[in-house]
Amino acid sequence: MANTEAALKEATTSIEGAVGAALVDYTSGMALGTIGGGKDLDLTVAAAGNTDVVRAKVRTMEMLGMKDEIEDILITLGGQYHLIRLLKGRGNNGLFLYVALDKQRANLAMARHQLKKIENALEV
Amino acid sequence: MNADTAARAASSAPTVSPVSPMLVRLADERATGALLRDHGTLYLSEGRVVHAESPVAPGIDTLLTTGGRLPRDGWQRAVDEAGARGAVGRFLVDSGRIGGGELEICHLGALYDAAFFALAPGSGPTRFRYGVAHWIGPVRPVPAAAVERETRRRRELLDQVWPYPAVDTSPVVPRAPAPGQSVTHRQRALLELADGVRTPAAIAWALGRPAFHTLLEVRRLAAAGLVGTPPDPPRDARPVLPGWIAEVSDPDIGLLRRLRDALEASL
Numbered sequence: 447m448a449n450t451e452a453a454l455k456e457a458t459t460s461i462e463g464a465v466g467a468a469l470v471d472y473t474s475g476m477a478l479g480t481i482g483g484g485k486d487l488d489l490t491v492a493a494a495g496n497t498d499v500v501r502a503k504v505r506t507m508e509m510l511g512m513k514d515e516i517e518d519i520l521i522t523l524g525g526q527y528h529l530i531r532l533l534k535g536r537g538n539n540g541l542f543l544y545v546a547l548d549k550q551r552a553n554l555a556m557a558r559h560q561l562k563k564i565e566n567a568l569e570v
Numbered sequence: 571m572n573a574d575t576a577a578r579a580a581s582s583a584p585t586v587s588p589v590s591p592m593l594v595r596l597a598d599e600r601a602t603g604a605l606l607r608d609h610g611t612l613y614l615s616e617g618r619v620v621h622a623e624s625p626v627a628p629g630i631d632t633l634l635t636t637g638g639r640l641p642r643d644g645w646q647r648a649v650d651e652a653g654a655r656g657a658v659g660r661f662l663v664d665s666g667r668i669g670g671g672e673l674e675i676c677h678l679g680a681l682y683d684a685a686f687f688a689l690a691p692g693s694g695p696t697r698f699r700y701g702v703a704h705w706i707g708p709v710r711p712v713p714a715a716a717v718e719r720e721t722r723r724r725r726e727l728l729d730q731v732w733p734y735p736a737v738d739t740s741p742v743v744p745r746a747p748a749p750g751q752s753v754t755h756r757q758r759a760l761l762e763l764a765d766g767v768r769t770p771a772a773i774a775w776a777l778g779r780p781a782f783h784t785l786l787e788v789r790r791l792a793a794a795g796l797v798g799t800p801p802d803p804p805r806d807a808r809p810v811l812p813g814w815i816a817e818v819s820d821p822d823i824g825l826l827r828r829l830r831d832a833l834e835a836s837l
Contacts, residue, residue: 449670449671449674449710450671450674450675450710451710453671469675471679471783473756473783473786473787474682474724474727474780474782474783474786475723475727476682476720476723476724478674478675478678478679494723501754504754504755505752505754508752508753508754508755509750509752539675539676539679540756541675567671568669568671568672
């Protein structure tokens with residue numbers, strides 16, 4: 447069992463290359479918690495903006511009539527990876543974990559694996 | 571955490587008029603107690619917001635029990651056992667009814683939701699009762715600046731999506747989708763309860779979802795033409811002046827000056 451602060455701390459310490467992380471409610475666009483980031487990456491702005499990414503993909507899945515669920519979304523930039531993991535959990539409150547990674551240092555497969563572990567620890 | 575970044579952003583940002591000057595003042599003096607307004611109450615502990623309630627927003631009990639996340643009697647048991655000592659949140663976690671992370675997330679959702687309505691503009695007088703605490707007990711306190719900023723962001727977001735506030739308080743009337751138009755799973759659940767009588771807030775209570783989330787979703791649906799947009803009530807911006815004002819042709823300047831001086835002297 448972990449609280450949100452501990453889960454986010456875990457995300458930035460256990461995931462190699464993580465520069466910031468946020469737990470985001472994608473209906474309202476509110477960041478329930480953020481860690482890291484800085485002046486180059488305002489995580490509350492990133493949180494609000496990325497809700498549009500998630501909602502667009504959810505809507506597209508509905509339009510395609512796909513019954514599958516989104517596990518994560520990867521956005522690849524020149525210097526960073528942005529990884530969005532939708533939380534499934536019992537509450538199903540429409541939350542996602544958002545992690546920005548330094549592309550030089552990150553191991554994408556490991557990052558996805560760690561993010562899954564953090565989701566489980568969060569018990570939502 | 572975002573709380574700190576929020577506080578930093580608030581201090582470096584150009585001065586915007588606060589949502590509630592009284593909340594800002596109470597946070598500065600690290601007050602503990604309950605801030606009472608017409609549409610809700612904010613509970614503060616040493617200047618940080620620890621809980622909020624509004625008759626519009628479903629409480630944390632509704633959010634947890636509707637939808638079956640927590641059985642109603644499980645919640646009641648926690649209130650009976652730990653309510654008197656103000657530790658219901660702690661009890662829910664310690665007794666294994668709910669995970670610490672889930673309680674925090676649900677509680678934060680309820681707090682920001684109720685605060686949005688409690689801090690609604692023009693909701694009458696504001697009072698503060700020192701020393702009052704809420705029986706839920708400490709979960710995760712948030713800085714008043716973060717509540718201020720989030721409330722402002724939510725107001726702006728609603729208007730960005732569809733600037734027709736009448737949608738928020740009118741019964742939700744669904745409209746047939748255009749060919750090829752689809753709704754998400756969460757929107758469908760909302761539309762199924764839109765019977766032309768229920769308002770967005772009533773739907774929020776029935777679904778056990780935060781009221782702001784439902785308002786926002788209804789505005790998105792209205793923007794997409796999937797629910798009707800009622801006409802805005804006619805706005806008469808000009809204040810009506812009493813008739814005698816027009817009849818006063820020569821105000822007593824001397825009297826007004828003396829009044830002003832007296833007022834300034836007593837400030």
